[in-house]
Amino acid sequence: MNTTRAKDYTQWYQEVVQIADLAxxxxxxxxxxxxxxxxxxxERVQRLLDDRIKATGHENCYxxxxxxxxxxxxxxxxxxxxxxxxxxxxxxxxxxxxxxxxLEGELEEPLVVRPTSETIIAExxxxxxxxxxxxxxxxxxxxxxxxxxxRPRLFLRTTEFLWQEGHxxxxxxxxxxxxxxxxxxxxxxxxEERLALPVAVGEKAAHERFPGAVATYSLEAMMQxxxxxxxxxxxxxxxxxxxAAGIQFQDKDGxxxxxxxTSWGVTTRLIGxxxxxxxxxxxxxxxxxxxxxxxxxxxxxREESDRGPVTxxxxxxxxxxxxxxxxxxxxxxxxxxxDRKPQDKRWEWIKKGAPLVVEVxxxxxxxxxxxxxxxxxPSKKNFAGLAAFVDAAPGILxxxxxxxxxxxxxxxxxAIRTDIRDFAALKAYFxxxxxxxxxxxxxxxxxVRAHWCGDPASLAPLDELGVTVRNIPFDQKGPxxxxxxxxxxxxxxYFARAY
Amino acid sequence: MNTTRAKDYTQWYQEVVQIADLAxxxxxxxxxxxxxxxxxxxERVQRLLDDRIKATGHENCYxxxxxxxxxxxxxxxxxxxxxxxxxxxxxxxxxxxxxxxxLEGELEEPLVVRPTSETIIAExxxxxxxxxxxxxxxxxxxxxxxxxxxRPRLFLRTTEFLWQEGHxxxxxxxxxxxxxxxxxxxxxxxxEERLALPVAVGEKAAHERFPGAVATYSLEAMMQxxxxxxxxxxxxxxxxxxxAAGIQFQDKDGxxxxxxxTSWGVTTRLIGxxxxxxxxxxxxxxxxxxxxxxxxxxxxxREESDRGPVTxxxxxxxxxxxxxxxxxxxxxxxxxxxDRKPQDKRWEWIKKGAPLVVEVxxxxxxxxxxxxxxxxxPSKKNFAGLAAFVDAAPGILxxxxxxxxxxxxxxxxxAIRTDIRDFAALKAYFxxxxxxxxxxxxxxxxxVRAHWCGDPASLAPLDELGVTVRNIPFDQKGPxxxxxxxxxxxxxxYFARAY
Numbered sequence: 001m002n003t004t005r006a007k008d009y010t011q012w013y014q015e016v017v018q019i020a021d022l023a024x025x026x027x028x029x030x031x032x033x034x035x036x037x038x039x040x041x042x043e044r045v046q047r048l049l050d051d052r053i054k055a056t057g058h059e060n061c062y063x064x065x066x067x068x069x070x071x072x073x074x075x076x077x078x079x080x081x082x083x084x085x086x087x088x089x090x091x092x093x094x095x096x097x098x099x100x101x102x103l104e105g106e107l108e109e110p111l112v113v114r115p116t117s118e119t120i121i122a123e124x125x126x127x128x129x130x131x132x133x134x135x136x137x138x139x140x141x142x143x144x145x146x147x148x149x150x151r152p153r154l155f156l157r158t159t160e161f162l163w164q165e166g167h168x169x170x171x172x173x174x175x176x177x178x179x180x181x182x183x184x185x186x187x188x189x190x191x192e193e194r195l196a197l198p199v200a201v202g203e204k205a206a207h208e209r210f211p212g213a214v215a216t217y218s219l220e221a222m223m224q225x226x227x228x229x230x231x232x233x234x235x236x237x238x239x240x241x242x243x244a245a246g247i248q249f250q251d252k253d254g255x256x257x258x259x260x261x262t263s264w265g266v267t268t269r270l271i272g273x274x275x276x277x278x279x280x281x282x283x284x285x286x287x288x289x290x291x292x293x294x295x296x297x298x299x300x301x302r303e304e305s306d307r308g309p310v311t312x313x314x315x316x317x318x319x320x321x322x323x324x325x326x327x328x329x330x331x332x333x334x335x336x337x338x339d340r341k342p343q344d345k346r347w348e349w350i351k352k353g354a355p356l357v358v359e360v361x362x363x364x365x366x367x368x369x370x371x372x373x374x375x376x377x378p379s380k381k382n383f384a385g386l387a388a389f390v391d392a393a394p395g396i397l398x399x400x401x402x403x404x405x406x407x408x409x410x411x412x413x414x415a416i417r418t419d420i421r422d423f424a425a426l427k428a429y430f431x432x433x434x435x436x437x438x439x440x441x442x443x444x445x446x447x448v449r450a451h452w453c454g455d456p457a458s459l460a461p462l463d464e465l466g467v468t469v470r471n472i473p474f475d476q477k478g479p480x481x482x483x484x485x486x487x488x489x490x491x492x493x494y495f496a497r498a499y
Numbered sequence: 500m501n502t503t504r505a506k507d508y509t510q511w512y513q514e515v516v517q518i519a520d521l522a523x524x525x526x527x528x529x530x531x532x533x534x535x536x537x538x539x540x541x542e543r544v545q546r547l548l549d550d551r552i553k554a555t556g557h558e559n560c561y562x563x564x565x566x567x568x569x570x571x572x573x574x575x576x577x578x579x580x581x582x583x584x585x586x587x588x589x590x591x592x593x594x595x596x597x598x599x600x601x602l603e604g605e606l607e608e609p610l611v612v613r614p615t616s617e618t619i620i621a622e623x624x625x626x627x628x629x630x631x632x633x634x635x636x637x638x639x640x641x642x643x644x645x646x647x648x649x650r651p652r653l654f655l656r657t658t659e660f661l662w663q664e665g666h667x668x669x670x671x672x673x674x675x676x677x678x679x680x681x682x683x684x685x686x687x688x689x690x691e692e693r694l695a696l697p698v699a700v701g702e703k704a705a706h707e708r709f710p711g712a713v714a715t716y717s718l719e720a721m722m723q724x725x726x727x728x729x730x731x732x733x734x735x736x737x738x739x740x741x742x743a744a745g746i747q748f749q750d751k752d753g754x755x756x757x758x759x760x761t762s763w764g765v766t767t768r769l770i771g772x773x774x775x776x777x778x779x780x781x782x783x784x785x786x787x788x789x790x791x792x793x794x795x796x797x798x799x800x801r802e803e804s805d806r807g808p809v810t811x812x813x814x815x816x817x818x819x820x821x822x823x824x825x826x827x828x829x830x831x832x833x834x835x836x837x838d839r840k841p842q843d844k845r846w847e848w849i850k851k852g853a854p855l856v857v858e859v860x861x862x863x864x865x866x867x868x869x870x871x872x873x874x875x876x877p878s879k880k881n882f883a884g885l886a887a888f889v890d891a892a893p894g895i896l897x898x899x900x901x902x903x904x905x906x907x908x909x910x911x912x913x914a915i916r917t918d919i920r921d922f923a924a925l926k927a928y929f930x931x932x933x934x935x936x937x938x939x940x941x942x943x944x945x946x947v948r949a950h951w952c953g954d955p956a957s958l959a960p961l962d963e964l965g966v967t968v969r970n971i972p973f974d975q976k977g978p979x980x981x982x983x984x985x986x987x988x989x990x991x992x993y994f995a996r997a998y
Binding site: 024026027028031032033034035036039040042043059060061062063064065066067068069071072073076079080083084085086087088089090091092093094095096099100101103105110111112113120123124127133139143144146148160162338339340 | 523525526527530531532533534535538539541542558559560561562563564565566567568570571572575578579582583584585586587588589590591592593594595598599600602604609610611612619622623626632638642643645647659661837838839
């Protein structure tokens, strides 16, 4: 790569996206093209998360892309929250006159391209729910959403992005709150165990709630520049959407009551999080659990006569690897037969973050061996007999997975300050600009965990630092003194710069 | 059901969609809500087709939802084909004043919500492709698309629908034509072997080609009212899109040449096809290969004390069934524990088309038995020991799958007339309105297979009959006489009414 993390972190990120061939900008500003390797990662996340969403009793549905403006207006806070970033459909026909386009067929009521689906789904819930026997309703959809972005960045902030959004309705407030917590835990397990991404789980401060929510919970991950990235959210929505849409049920005593709803989602932003947490100065590094191919086999053909036997040997290696499993699934193995130089192919897969790359040439074949390298030590070439490598592969992937998690955890923990007690110290800590944190956590500011009184007015001095309250972690140690005001404060929060 | 196929076929279709709880209309005219059971069927189709798309060497990508109007204008035929049914985005902000919405942030160039993605994907291809070594490019995406519908019908014709669209680029015309044929065969196999839907495979007549295509191939399925439904298409696009977008490569001799492209897609319309081909007067019938649940277990609890042991017995039955497989996958089994009457639940699953419904009460449990019925004979209750039923289940599903296919095939074949030689006979055949064909094929017109000279002007008399040329089947027997003009004709075509 041309740029290292230490030299220019922002530029480095863009280069990783490009060099790993994950995505690119399109003809529509802010909308990205997700390329096969990037889409492969998203498909892995989808498969893993979809299994978990179904295992917790949810079913997938599909709701319309368009929401009539009038439906949005029913929930005042909600519409205010999204009004400045909506794609609005106003016409339904083009007329081509002399090769130029004129808009025709103006709609009576404009349609919003969904930025999220609470309002349109509430309309369906109002029709589906009549009695307490109809509850809970537990649905999810995989969809594209649009929020107009003025400063787009691939994966991190795009006008169109892909996500799943879960939506549920419950008879009781406590059940809805439990649901919001349950899905937060599903996300945490996915992120920590599969994406190798340690996350700080907690509640958002009141001023950072989802528009229309009673409580918003988030998972915050630390990037290698010390910034926080909100990797997922889960909302307890109370009865606001239910009242706006009239979602009522007859309870066991025959009384009509409004339901309590939740919603929760993660997006293609997770791919940005994986890049920023795990990639290095050689390119992407992928946790084996979400790598589209966990092992890539590169045949080395020195002469045309090698092609047949070496390709066959590689095919046998791939077949034997696929018969092994990692985390309960068969290994994902690819033989790269493209017409390119083997050394170029090997480095391409290293840059793409494939966990294991195996090279096989005629000499390896003659000895019944393979030459393999792990993405965690790309320059170290290891030699092993074919059968021995096949036997060892699941274990190697397993250590890579836990090693990446442990490394990310140590990296984060080294960059969380818990000893900052007043605004002067906080300001001094956050005064250096963001950059590459480095494994010792000394290259840039990380996060500060400190008490905060909860008064939004107290946050004004943070503006100049570009620092925000990320969330209020669930694990609390008791009351203390607010780092901003010196007043008594019940709870600690995370302060950080964020994506 | 209130309405039978024979009484009112159109009304019957709507009732099946409703009674099987597949989908419903939304607050946005023409956009449907796909409910869990309908989405479950689509997810099955997706999984099966995605596996096949990948097995034939394609990779999934994701391209933007929006296409700038200017890109569409580059291909004249293409834009003309879609101009009358486009959703156009013109603004990016709402301002709420006194609870009313005003549009702001007008775009300089309006964006089209993709009705299909040839133009935007061609822009990417132009960037990806430089040398013959970059070819072929073989990609696919699963996405939503929008074509404004004035007369929407759930699944069959909706303003927004879900689909996959494959897009490929090749060095040679012959390779692109081969690709279009290959994917047509993938669709045929999926439809016939998994959806149990016999299809007539052939080329579309020139006047019915996809806008911008050199050749369009289609798969036409017969519905129970004798109408044809175009279930999928594959296009050889020639170099038109390549020239419009400048997709060029340097060939082995160093010459710059335009690529040849293809595209191919199937949509959620397939669910409409499955309903119209397989459902009966009791509701939906699902081929086991695409049933979200192949076996539904309904516990019968006469007294509260039954709950524990009967539920446990049902759980054991489900676990043993899941250890069996059908078409290479574990059986999909659901235990319906909802708080409803067992008889209502049983009929609900029959109406939803679940292939096997099993009832288990305390008496069955005491005898170690189960009571099962097949959707093909819903009123016949069969009794078997638990282990015997588990052993038999995959075979029962297998016969249902092939039985449904054979029945649909026989039904279709009985309604294809090959003995019609002139327009008078054709007119007489198609004069009765569409209705329920019935297994003897006598209730309504079906299809006519006859020679046609290929002159679009000759089709005018068909307008009053509502009949069109569906496709030109690949299996031809030689020249003959045009059924419309009496002139010599090279090939036979299918004439039919269509969805």
